[in-house]
Each structure stands twice: as C-alpha cells, then as structure tokens.
Amino acid sequence: MTEQFETLIIGGGLSGLTAAHKLRIHSPEHRLCILEKSAVAGGVIRTHRENGYISEIGPHGFLDNCPESRQLLLETGLDKECVRAPLINFVRYVCQNGRLCCIPQTPKKILMAPLISWRDKLRILSELWTKPIQGEPTVAKWVAHRFGPALLPFADAVFTGTYAGDYNELTIDSVMPGIRALEKEHGSVIRGLITRMWRAKRSGQPSKKLQMPAMTSFPGGMSRLNERLAEELTPGVDILFNCGVDSIARRDAVWQVTSEGGIHTARNIILALPVNAALRLLQGMEPASPVKAIPEAWIVTVVLGFAGGSSLPPGFGYLTPEQEARFTLGTLFSSNMFPGRAPEGHIVFETLIGGRRHPERLELDDATLTRLALQEAREILNLTGEPTYSTVLRPEGGIPQLGRGYPQLLAWRDKLVQDTPGLFISGFGWEGIGINDMIKTADRAVAALLNASGTEEHQTEIKRVYF
C-alpha cells in the first residue's frame, strides 16, 4: 500500500489537470496525485506538428465566453499566449447542394439571409404558439416541431460539428437542457428569451449587447494548454503515468484505489474521466447506474496542405448536413483560423470523417481516406495541383453522445456524489462535451471538495448556438 493522499485524481486529461491546478490554487498544501493511464498528460488534446504544419488530433480550440476558462488562462499566464479568431470576422458555411452557403452570425442577419423562404421564416416565428413536446424528443424531432423542417439541415450541421453526432439520436433534454427548461417554463423558447431579457432590463442589469466570442488556441496548438498545466506537477510525485486505475472502493472513510502502480489511498477521489471510463470504475456502487455505457462517436481527420495557387474561402470552414450524402462531415480552414499553421505561402485544411453515422469509414486505410477526402475537397474548394502535405490523424478518444436516458444518468450521478463522502465526478461527457464544460465542471468539483459539501451545485445554463 502506498502513501495516503488527501485527494487522488483519476485521469490526467484536461479535467484532471484543471482539478489539480485548482486544488493547488485554493489549497497550496493539499496533498494530491493524478493517476494517469497513458504515458502523457492531456487526454484527447493533442497537437500534431510536422514539416512546418500544425494540426490538431483532438480539439481545435474553445470559445472565450466562459468565465471559468478565462480565469484558468489568467491564473496560468496563458492569456498572454492565446491566439484568437473572433466569430464575428470568421464566417462558417454549410454545404448545400454542393455549394458553400455562408451562415450569418447574428439572429437578425440569419433572419434576413436568403437561406430559407419567407414562409419558413414565418414558421419559425410560430414557435411562440407551439406547445412543448412531451417526453425526451430527439434534436431533429424537437427542431422540426418547434421551428419547422426548413431548419433541419442547419441543426444537423451544428450537431455534426459539435458532437460528430446524429441529431436523430441526440436528445434536446441532454444536449441543450437550458433551452429545454426555457421552453417548458415559458411555453416557447423565443418568449422565454425575450422574458429573460426584459427581466434583466427591469432589474437594472446593464443590457448585454450580443457579443460574439472568439475561437481560442495557442501559437503552437492546443497541446500548450495541457503542457502548461502539467508544468505544475512533478512526474512520479504529483502525477503517475502508466497508472491506469482498475477499481475503487471506500473502506473505513478512506478510498482505496487499485491501479497498475499498486494500491493508493486517499480521503477524496475526483474521477476526471470520460463517462464510460468512469462508469466502469463505478460499477460496484449502490444503487447501480441506470446504464452501463453511453454511445461514443469517433472521427478521423485528414490534413491537406497546398502551395500558392490554391486558396480557401474566408472563414472557419464548412459543415456538411447528412442529406448532402458526402464522404466528409466538414472541413476546418486551419490556416485561416490561426497564424503559423502552414509554411509561408501555403494553406492547410483539416477534413473530418466518420462520426456517429459512419463508423465504418474509420476502418478505411490512410491512403483511401486521403484520396476520398481530397476528391471531395476538389469539388468544393479552389485547389490546384497536388497537396504539398497530407496526413491522417486518429484521436485518442470518442465523443460521448448524450441521448435518451442521459438526464437520468446525471440524476444518478448527482445522488451518488451527494450520498458518498469524498467522491467527486467530472470529465468528458458529464454535463457537456466541450473544453469550457470540462474546465467549469472540474472547477465546481474542486469547490465542492474544499467546501466538503459533497454537492456540486449548479444552475442549468442556456447555451447559445454558434455555427
């Protein structure tokens, strides 16, 4: 049996690294240790640097509209290193009938844009009088019911872009609980949003002008975030690598954690793991979890670089709704987004393939993936000559898919945490899937641990949709 810690953090991805950082900030003497299964920290956040090209194996960036993430950047000094691509300047496109249609970024511009007919626009406004749909509707069913079928390709693009998901499987209660709560409370999302604005105005809150956030990364790519957080830890002391945890058990008010490295004990444990990895460790807990696992969507990225003569349209990139029946899910114009992603005079873009709907495409070999991605890119983009660079990147993890039964899983998790002293749960897929969600949830788990309340109190957030 090894040394007893105050807190063991299981998982050294962004969630675990953030939890360790926050514990150190709020309680410098706290004896903590991260147990990480792999040989490096950072989980799915990984940057690929080769031949002067920088591309991402995992996330490409995060929006700068989350106070907890901004605070983390300030605390680590990373705020001075960030590179930002403001959404207001960087448009996105949806591929419709083989053409790239620019998606305006403000509600007024969206309403005025010739993306859908005036009849369909009036149908959107009839949402004000549309009764809430009962049960746990899928995103597709809910969008069609509330706003009409004309918005379906755009909703599809949004959930392909964020979850690599299938909006016929994701449920609105799981992916947008704040919006769903607004609908149920006010009978209409539009009415709910107007009421909130009106109440804020009446209570004297300064009117928030619609501010567009910026996509944020670092000059050398997203790995910088893990690298900076890992700098605060001494390997072999504060973080143990190649130390996958097999089981956890609580005995005599102490947690016993059995890992590849032996048995570790602590008063508290923070599970900073993707939902399915956490569920495996929580198997023996009472009451049992309502589900054994949730689905995941895996993707593969084909990175293509071109020399002068080829060009990218201005903006972030495009998404492809399923009805377009294309091979790829969408493409990020990486050299537009952040400086230094390609050698001088070159462009680079990253094309995403697979996702929830097409797992079979992940089985294709690299040469076939590259050939098919390139063929499709030539149909849509202005590309001349052969690529000067290509590579295929396969992420370390899948994206948790929040569908039917997920709200019940969260309720079970909340009750378990409340009833089990010293247990805290954060990580990929527990309340959202984005970097900002992870930072927020890890932050909250640490606050609960230090307050020894055991409950991770939070309010359901109303998230905005950005293309």
Ligand SMILES: Cc1cc2nc3c(=O)[nH]c(=O)nc-3n(C[C@H](O)[C@H](O)[C@H](O)COP(=O)(O)OP(=O)(O)OC[C@H]3O[C@@H](n4cnc5c(N)ncnc54)[C@H](O)[C@@H]3O)c2cc1C
């Ligand atoms: C392909 C892809 C693209 C993405 N794009 C974006 C994006 O553009 N913007 C955005 O905001 N978010 C994006 N995300 C989501 C974002 O990357 C995640 O929210 C975040 O990185 C998850 O961090 P985590 O630490 O919770 O989980 P992980 O990164 O999965 O880390 C978990 C860690 O736990 C370790 N582990 C697992 N099991 C055990 C065990 N039994 N014992 C010990 N250790 C264990 C793993 O090795 C891993 O290091 C993307 C995710 C993926 C996969």
